[in-house]
Amino acid sequence: MTITDPLATSADTWSDHSADPPVVDPRLRPPDEASVGERVASWRMRHHLRREEADRVYAASRNPERGWPVAGDRAVLDFFRDLIGRRRRMFVVLIALNALAAGAGLVVPRLLGTLVDRTVQGDGAGLDSLAWLVVAVVAAQAVLTFFAQRTSTLFGQDLLASAREYIVRVILRLPVGQVESASTGDLVTRVTRDVGTMSRSVQFGVPMAIISILTVSLSVVAMLANSVLLAVPSLMIIATSAYAVRGYLRRAPRGYITEGSTYSRINTTLTETVEGARTVEALGLSGRRVRQGDDDIEVSAQAERYTMSLRNLLFTVIDVAFNTPRVATLAFGAWGYAQGWLTLGQITSAVLYVEALSGPLDRLVGELDRLQVGATSTARLLGIAEVPPDREPTDARPDGPALVGRDLRFAYREGHDVLHGIDVDLRTGERLAVVGPSGSGKSTLGRLLSGINRPRTGSATVGGVELVDLPLELLRTEVALVTQEHHVFIGSVRDNIVLAREDSPDEAVRAALAAVGSLDWVERLPQGLDTRIGSGQHVLTPAQAQQIALARLIIADPHTLVLDEATSLIDPRTARSLEGSMNALLEGRTVVAIAHRLHTAHDADRIAVVIDGRIVELGSHHELVDREDGEYAALWRAWTS
Numbered sequence: 183m184t185i186t187d188p189l190a191t192s193a194d195t196w197s198d199h200s201a202d203p204p205v206v207d208p209r210l211r212p213p214d215e216a217s218v219g220e221r222v223a224s225w226r227m228r229h230h231l232r233r234e235e236a237d238r239v240y241a242a243s244r245n246p247e248r249g250w251p252v253a254g255d256r257a258v259l260d261f262f263r264d265l266i267g268r269r270r271r272m273f274v275v276l277i278a279l280n281a282l283a284a285g286a287g288l289v290v291p292r293l294l295g296t297l298v299d300r301t302v303q304g305d306g307a308g309l310d311s312l313a314w315l316v317v318a319v320v321a322a323q324a325v326l327t328f329f330a331q332r333t334s335t336l337f338g339q340d341l342l343a344s345a346r347e348y349i350v351r352v353i354l355r356l357p358v359g360q361v362e363s364a365s366t367g368d369l370v371t372r373v374t375r376d377v378g379t380m381s382r383s384v385q386f387g388v389p390m391a392i393i394s395i396l397t398v399s400l401s402v403v404a405m406l407a408n409s410v411l412l413a414v415p416s417l418m419i420i421a422t423s424a425y426a427v428r429g430y431l432r433r434a435p436r437g438y439i440t441e442g443s444t445y446s447r448i449n450t451t452l453t454e455t456v457e458g459a460r461t462v463e464a465l466g467l468s469g470r471r472v473r474q475g476d477d478d479i480e481v482s483a484q485a486e487r488y489t490m491s492l493r494n495l496l497f498t499v500i501d502v503a504f505n506t507p508r509v510a511t512l513a514f515g516a517w518g519y520a521q522g523w524l525t526l527g528q529i530t531s532a533v534l535y536v537e538a539l540s541g542p543l544d545r546l547v548g549e550l551d552r553l554q555v556g557a558t559s560t561a562r563l564l565g566i567a568e569v570p571p572d573r574e575p576t577d578a579r580p581d582g583p584a585l586v587g588r589d590l591r592f593a594y595r596e597g598h599d600v601l602h603g604i605d606v607d608l609r610t611g612e613r614l615a616v617v618g619p620s621g622s623g624k625s626t627l628g629r630l631l632s633g634i635n636r637p638r639t640g641s642a643t644v645g646g647v648e649l650v651d652l653p654l655e656l657l658r659t660e661v662a663l664v665t666q667e668h669h670v671f672i673g674s675v676r677d678n679i680v681l682a683r684e685d686s687p688d689e690a691v692r693a694a695l696a697a698v699g700s701l702d703w704v705e706r707l708p709q710g711l712d713t714r715i716g717s718g719q720h721v722l723t724p725a726q727a728q729q730i731a732l733a734r735l736i737i738a739d740p741h742t743l744v745l746d747e748a749t750s751l752i753d754p755r756t757a758r759s760l761e762g763s764m765n766a767l768l769e770g771r772t773v774v775a776i777a778h779r780l781h782t783a784h785d786a787d788r789i790a791v792v793i794d795g796r797i798v799e800l801g802s803h804h805e806l807v808d809r810e811d812g813e814y815a816a817l818w819r820a821w822t823s
């Protein structure tokens with residue numbers, strides 16, 4: 183029996199299993215009066231299009247340029263080998279206990295066969311003790327199985343803990359710039375659905391597959407020892423199952439990888455629609471977004487139908503294969519018995535062995551499926567580890583706080599620079615405002631000067647050391663980027679403030695809170711510094727959340743701050759009340775303020791005017807306003823008129 187591969191062979195088999203295939207493109211729906219031939223042609227066309235779409239999704243999922251990479255089979259195997267290798271002792275105990283439990287289970291049919299032979303021969307001597315031996319072996323098997331199961335569960339849990347820790351480490355070291363530019367839907371799908379699938383297969387699939395392989399192997403040995411002739415039907419089911427599983431495993435990875443990437447696509451479209459809800463509403467795009475969602479779901483359903491067909495076919499083959507040997511063993515037994523080659527006891531044992539074999543074999547096939555799905559998710563998760571790091575910290579340490587940018591160029595897309603060679607020298611303690619039209623590159627400059635992104639060419643250094651060569655913990659104590667995003671993590675107020683310096687004493691935390699004017703309200707909280715805040719905990723007002731974020735920066739104590747829209751999204755009243763907190767933070771530090779409103783620029787020591795990725799003017803407010811035909815003077819006139 184072969185398993186057809188809809189993706190690799192004919193377009194028409196792609197969704198043969200769907201009773202009423204949904205239509206991706208309504209234009210392909212044939213008119214009511216269409217002939218049978220036209221209807222078939224249209225149906226074939228639809229399937230062809232869907233297959234092309236699925237192929238495109240698959241190709242995209244393997245193309246690192248189009249999203250997060252997917253790791254290869256070798257990486258997945260090495261990952262599991264390493265996980266198991268690191269708990270070799272536990273693994274040996276697991277194998278030993280399961281081998282003993284399976285061995286005890288296999289002794290029972292043999293004893294029952296002997297019991298039958300002795301009874302048939304009328305040899306009553308020792309029947310009682312044989313029966314007691316069966317009871318004793320069954321009891322021993324129960325005890326061994328209990329401990330074997332316990333060890334398997336512990337092993338699975340331990341494996342899972344390590345796997346999860348590894349994945350968390352991989353995710354945490356992802357380059358910030360990359361996380362922002364990649365598809366959030368894909369990343370979210372990987373860290374939710376794929377982690378869940380991987381967990382199930384690591385926790386249950388791996389130990390269960392090991393146990394099943396062991397039990398099946400020992401059963402085969404016991405069957406051969408009982409009678410080679412009677413073992414033939416069972417060997418045939420094993421061979422048939424192995425063949426069917428091989429065919430399945432050859433096709434399934436492609437199907438599951440496609441399936442996984444279609445889930446990512448659904449999530450991406452959904453996230454985009456939710457995030458851009460206002461734009462969707464304003465431009466009347468809801469119909470188009472719904473259609474996009476429908477198409478994503480349709481492609482996903484195609485992929486699901488494909489893997490489901492593979493599973494159905496596999497389990498049908500296995501079911502047929504399992505039922506045949508029951509009959510075949512009895513038939514072989516009757517024939518062998520008539521020839522005088524076999525005893526009734528051997529036939530009894532063989533039938534019991536066939537029954538005993540079907541359970542583990544069935545589980546093994548089921549587990550292989552689970553492992554296959556888990557391996558695909560693991561490949562998607564390990565793919566994240568293949569994202570090259572954007573920085574390799576060196577041992578170089580800054581000599582002083584001087585922040586310097588030289589010939590800074592940067593491109594979000596290859597060949598499209600948005601900064602064209604910017605030079606900037608910050609004077610310690612100064613306040614530099616960066617102004618310019620929307621899209622001129624102000625925020626990008628801020629990201630390079632705070633070490634979030636590495637410049638394509640040129641250098642951004644602090645005390646002579648490239649910002650991106652510093653370990654992140656150290657970088658954040660030198661330069662910090664402050665945006666309007668003031669995330670509050672789930673944890674105590676204290677935890678939220680000491681993030682950058684975890685060993686900060688409570689006095690320092692209180693001093694930071696006092697500096698941003700929030701010590702009073704924090705002390706009035708039910709548990710003061712220990713009050714849990716963040717999602718689902720004690721609710722903070724936007725201003726309070728911002729103050730916590732500012733206190734966090736006071737503890738981090740960077741000598742330079744890059745402010746990008748730090749208060750622009752907060753309503754003006756709150757922004758005014760935060761001004762005092764902000765001033766406390768800025769006191770004594772060098773500040774680069776990306777100014778979206780010119781009045782912030784007015785108070786700065788110097789102003790850099792950025793236009794089309796270049797600094798076109800640099801000077802104090804008065805110097806720049808005095809240049810009659812200057813860019814800043816024009817902006818200022820427009821602002822004040």
Ligand SMILES: Nc1ncnc2c1ncn2[C@@H]1O[C@H](COP(=O)(O)OP(=O)(O)OP(=O)(O)O)[C@@H](O)[C@H]1O
Pocket residue numbers: 362363594595600618619620621622623624625626627778
């Ligand atoms: N993540 C990104 N991917 C691709 N292009 C980007 C990305 N972020 C910014 N750009 C592009 O880079 C250019 C500079 O953007 P940047 O945000 O630095 O400008 P800006 O002066 O800060 O604009 P604004 O005042 O509107 O925030 C723009 O053309 C923008 O479209």
